[in-house]
Amino acid sequence: MSTTRATLACASVLFVSACASTTTPTTSSSGLQVSESFSGTLAQGGSASNNFTVATDGTITITLVSLTPQTTITMGLGIGTPSAATCVVNQSQENVKVGTPLSGTLTAGVYCVELYDLGNMTGPDTYSLTVMHP
DSSP: OOBOOOOOOGGGSOOOSOEEEEEEEEEETTEEEEEEEEEEEEOTTOEEEEEEEEOSSEEEEEEEEEEESOTTOOEEEEEEEEETTEEEEEEEEEEEOTTOEEEEEEOSEEEEEEEEOOSOOSSOEEEEEEEEEO
């Protein structure tokens, strides 16, 4: 994740109107991986964040699985630490499209992932993203 952003409080932008998540453990060649899926509705100009826990140091992969109805727009995706009702984004990527995985490494701990509109949305979109981590 290439672009480092200053602290971004989710409270300063619009929240999702609905959110769901599922967790599925899987085993890969590098050991036990957890696949967490998050979905919801993102308002135009808004952001949505979800928390997850990394049990051990290792590689994380985040993929925007779907965005409907605006399937081809570019979105922002950040990772950070939860703080009260906000996600304090430490790193972000602002050229995320559906289907393009983003990878990096994290140490064990509690994190949040935030999907946000870069000004490209023309109305609300439903989204689904997957976080794979140890």
